[in-house]
Amino acid sequence: MSCEVALPVPLRSTFTYLVPESLAERAVVGARVLVPFRNRALVGVIVEAARRAREDKPLKELQDVLDPAAALPPRVVELGRWVANYYLAPEGEVFRGMLPPQIDLRADRELRVTPAGAERRRALAARGNRSEAEVDELALLRLAEIEGQPVRADRVGKLPGGTRAAESLLRRGMLEAREVARRRKPRTQRIVAWGRTADGADAIPGTEIERRLHQVLSAETGPLPFAELLRRTGVSRTAVERLIGNSILASWEEPLVPATAATALEIDEAPPSHVLNADQLAALGEIRGWIESRAFTVGLLHGVTGSGKTEVYLGAVEAALAQGRTALVLVPEIALTLWMGRVCRARFGAIVAVLHSGLPDVERVREWWRVRSGEARVVVGTRSAVFAPLENLGVVIVDEEQEPSYKQEETPRYHGRDVAVVRAKMESAVALLGSATPSMETFHHAQKGRYRLLQLGSRVENRPMAAVEIVDLRDDFRQSHSSEPISGALQAAIARRLAEGTQSLLLVNRRGYSWYALCRSCGASLECANCSIALTYHKGRGRLECHYCGYSRAVPKTCPKCESKHLYFVGAGAEQLEERLKTLFPAARIGRLDRDTARQPRMWQQLLGAFADGRIDVLVGTQMVAKGHDFHRVTLVGVVSADTQLGLPDFRAAERTFELLTQVAGRAGRGELPGQVLVETYHPEHYAIAFAAQQDYLAFFEKELHYRRMMHYPPFAALASVLVRDARLENAVKWSREIERFFTGATAGAASGGVRVLGPAPAPLARLRKEFRFQFLLKSPKRAELGRLLRAALDHCTRKEIPQKAVMVDVDPLSLM
Numbered sequence: 138m139s140c141e142v143a144l145p146v147p148l149r150s151t152f153t154y155l156v157p158e159s160l161a162e163r164a165v166v167g168a169r170v171l172v173p174f175r176n177r178a179l180v181g182v183i184v185e186a187a188r189r190a191r192e193d194k195p196l197k198e199l200q201d202v203l204d205p206a207a208a209l210p211p212r213v214v215e216l217g218r219w220v221a222n223y224y225l226a227p228e229g230e231v232f233r234g235m236l237p238p239q240i241d242l243r244a245d246r247e248l249r250v251t252p253a254g255a256e257r258r259r260a261l262a263a264r265g266n267r268s269e270a271e272v273d274e275l276a277l278l279r280l281a282e283i284e285g286q287p288v289r290a291d292r293v294g295k296l297p298g299g300t301r302a303a304e305s306l307l308r309r310g311m312l313e314a315r316e317v318a319r320r321r322k323p324r325t326q327r328i329v330a331w332g333r334t335a336d337g338a339d340a341i342p343g344t345e346i347e348r349r350l351h352q353v354l355s356a357e358t359g360p361l362p363f364a365e366l367l368r369r370t371g372v373s374r375t376a377v378e379r380l381i382g383n384s385i386l387a388s389w390e391e392p393l394v395p396a397t398a399a400t401a402l403e404i405d406e407a408p409p410s411h412v413l414n415a416d417q418l419a420a421l422g423e424i425r426g427w428i429e430s431r432a433f434t435v436g437l438l439h440g441v442t443g444s445g446k447t448e449v450y451l452g453a454v455e456a457a458l459a460q461g462r463t464a465l466v467l468v469p470e471i472a473l474t475l476w477m478g479r480v481c482r483a484r485f486g487a488i489v490a491v492l493h494s495g496l497p498d499v500e501r502v503r504e505w506w507r508v509r510s511g512e513a514r515v516v517v518g519t520r521s522a523v524f525a526p527l528e529n530l531g532v533v534i535v536d537e538e539q540e541p542s543y544k545q546e547e548t549p550r551y552h553g554r555d556v557a558v559v560r561a562k563m564e565s566a567v568a569l570l571g572s573a574t575p576s577m578e579t580f581h582h583a584q585k586g587r588y589r590l591l592q593l594g595s596r597v598e599n600r601p602m603a604a605v606e607i608v609d610l611r612d613d614f615r616q617s618h619s620s621e622p623i624s625g626a627l628q629a630a631i632a633r634r635l636a637e638g639t640q641s642l643l644l645v646n647r648r649g650y651s652w653y654a655l656c657r658s659c660g661a662s663l664e665c666a667n668c669s670i671a672l673t674y675h676k677g678r679g680r681l682e683c684h685y686c687g688y689s690r691a692v693p694k695t696c697p698k699c700e701s702k703h704l705y706f707v708g709a710g711a712e713q714l715e716e717r718l719k720t721l722f723p724a725a726r727i728g729r730l731d732r733d734t735a736r737q738p739r740m741w742q743q744l745l746g747a748f749a750d751g752r753i754d755v756l757v758g759t760q761m762v763a764k765g766h767d768f769h770r771v772t773l774v775g776v777v778s779a780d781t782q783l784g785l786p787d788f789r790a791a792e793r794t795f796e797l798l799t800q801v802a803g804r805a806g807r808g809e810l811p812g813q814v815l816v817e818t819y820h821p822e823h824y825a826i827a828f829a830a831q832q833d834y835l836a837f838f839e840k841e842l843h844y845r846r847m848m849h850y851p852p853f854a855a856l857a858s859v860l861v862r863d864a865r866l867e868n869a870v871k872w873s874r875e876i877e878r879f880f881t882g883a884t885a886g887a888a889s890g891g892v893r894v895l896g897p898a899p900a901p902l903a904r905l906r907k908e909f910r911f912q913f914l915l916k917s918p919k920r921a922e923l924g925r926l927l928r929a930a931l932d933h934c935t936r937k938e939i940p941q942k943a944v945m946v947d948v949d950p951l952s953l954m
């Protein structure tokens with residue numbers, strides 16, 4: 138028998154292995170296996186089992202099956218295969234992202250002497266005078282040969298000059314390296330139990346100490362880990378050791394199963410649970426009906442900010458659990474998993490697991506297996522948690538479904554929300570997408586009746602939406618004649634909040650001090666050495682930095698192009714706003730939240746915590762401040778330069794701007810106090826800004842939909858981008874031409890299937906991380922056609938020997954930069 142294994146290599150195929158008799162029983166679909174692959178040992182997943190081996194091809198055997206039961210449930214394997222196929226991603230790379238981190242394996246490098254190496258050893262041994270390097274080589278070759286076995290690479294390092302000799306011999310083909318995986322010894326713990334006499338009866342406790350131990354081990358708890366026994370009874374280590382020696386106590390080693398080693402759950406204070414209002418009840422009633430019907434349904438919960446969507450989510454989870462099914466809750470940011478995890482744990486207790494990439498490996502492994510074993514039945518997580526190994530799924534919830542962070546911007550380039558819908562379909566479950574500003578695609582589906590629309594039209598307890606006012610920066614400049622980033626109106630509004638003791642939140646679209654530096658003499662901006670993008674000035678660090686590749690340089694005194702001394706800095710980022718606020722309001726407590734001040738989710742959480750507790754008066758930050766948070770004392774939200782996104786060459790620029798403004802406006806007035814929002818802009822007439830100010834989602838949607846229809850953009854066409862990239866311009870050009878020839882042929886006349894191919898054109902970011910980039914944009918009224926054409930294009934690239942990493946396909950791209 139043989140099986141198909143998905144391996145974490147960038148190849149769009151699976152690999153066939155023989156299943157040895159001894160492993161046949163455990164080699165099932167979804168099992169993690171260890172296999173030999175090109176001198177390495179890799180961990181893969183069985184995606185198809187028990188196919189008859191073809192005789193004509195010599196096949197290698199599975200080396201090991203790693204888990205007693207399949208790691209991935211069959212439905213999840215099916216989902217992974219769908220993702221690979223739909224997003225044209227290598228199957229193994231998809232599955233790699235679906236498995237828990239591998240902490241139970243260790244890779245060792247081994248070196249073997251080749252025939253050429255043996256020859257060399259004989260030649261060197263026969264020679265009289267040897268150079269120092271040759272002495273080292275000989276020592277190494279001897280070591281490898283004397284033992285007759287491969288030498289572990291870590292031993293080579295201990296020979297004098299060993300590492301250098303090994304490198305040289307490897308290069309000359311005299312040694313061969315391979316990687317072997319070994320299982321780590323499972324961690325164990327020592328368990329202590331009350332001893333038994335030969336006839337199986339409890340040993341009789343004699344002393345006071347023995348009576349105490351007997352009481353605990355025999356009556357109260359049963360066998361206990363050594364350390365815990367000491368803690369509980371207060372008996373000394375030596376006393377227990379002695380009793381084990383006397384067979385009064387029994388003891389053995391037991392593997393430490395990650396799932397049972399869980400640390401004590403943090404105690405959560407239960408948040409106030411609310412009596413649901415009529416809108417919430419109506420929405421929940423519908424959702425419950427869908428879950429009970431066990432038919433695949435997608436619902437869109439369109440609720441304005443502060444309308445109480447979270448309570449509806451909790452109700453949906455409860456409904457699924459009540460049926461003995463499981464639930465998945467996806468949120469767009471790691472920081473929100475902490476919050477949502479706490480809310481869910483307060484409601485559902487220890488059956489809640491939290492999964493995200495920010496967790497330390499051991500913790501992630503533990504949570505993952507808790508889910509897999511069925512112990513955890515509610516999963517809260519970010520994008521990748523859509524692959525959580527839950528079985529019997531009842532509902533999957535995607536909060537803030539419009540968030541771009543659901544899209545993975547590296548291979549596999551999947552969209553977590555769309556995968557959630559597919560998963561719900563495969564499991565006859567309910568997908569519930571929630572948002573105040575649904576994406577164009579989702580709302581369009583709801584309008585067409587493919588998704589069921591549920592609405593929460595007003596805020597809880599009839600709190601008013603915050604009033605939004607537009608500050609026209611052109612007027613402000615005419616009055617003040619200064620290019621102050623904080624307009625007069627916004628300054629006055631902040632001053633008022635400080636006087637009355639409530640809080641303000643300021644959104645600015647960029648971090649750093651200034652967006653870019655320009656030369657007044659030649660007009661050049663200072664660009665990244667690796668990317669075609671202007672560098673951002675960071676004053677605190679005194680550097681110019683690239684936000685794409687991390688390149689940074691000192692601030693030059695003169696223009697690198699023309700040597701003029703007249704460099705000036707344009708655009709105020711978060712760092713500069715913070716500085717301005719401190720100057721304007723020296724007595725106020727100012728905080729800044731962006732990726733410079735909060736590198737880890739914990740720091741982010743701390744800053745938000747300080748703001749929530751009222752230890753910060755004015756918080757300025759990037760879009761990190763805009764989403765999801767529920768602060769009750771924020772009465773002012775200021776948006777500094779609402780326009781920055783509108784200028785981007787991206788068909789979603791208006792949608793993003795509208796959404797960001799609506800979301801951030803939704804942070805004001807969520808408590809008892811009414812809120813006010815000030816939006817600074819140079820384009821008050823732009824529909825994205827005007828409708829956001831009116832908080833009119835429907836009006837924006839209609840207008841934007843009209844534009845999308847005219848331009849053949851989603852949701853009216855399926856879109857894909859093909860990016861060709863290489864560090865050498867001539868390669869990028871040559872390969873783009875080759876692909877262009879293919880597309881021209883494949884879409885000529887009747888063969889087109891309605892697919893239109895635009896490009897190649899330089900990508901908006903024409904150079905990124907030293908690579909030149911050309912882009913094709915494919916639009917198709919039919920999705921299936923698009924998939925077929927892309928697949929054919931990739932096959933063509935393989936035939937023409939265009940390196941796989943030079944061609945990047947993005948199906949349903951979110952960003953076209």
Ligand code: ADP
Pocket residue numbers: 411412413414417440441442443444445446447448597598767
């Ligand atoms: P959304 O996610 O829709 O913006 P949230 O779910 O964060 O809104 O709810 C906003 C606030 O309203 C929260 O503080 C929440 O505790 C509160 N809330 C939710 N439902 C009710 C209710 N029925 N009555 C009173 N307050 C509620």
Ligand code: ZN
Pocket residue numbers: 656657658659660661696697698699700701
């Ligand atoms: Zn210059």
Ligand code: ZN
Pocket residue numbers: 665666667668670683684685686687688906
């Ligand atoms: Zn760069």
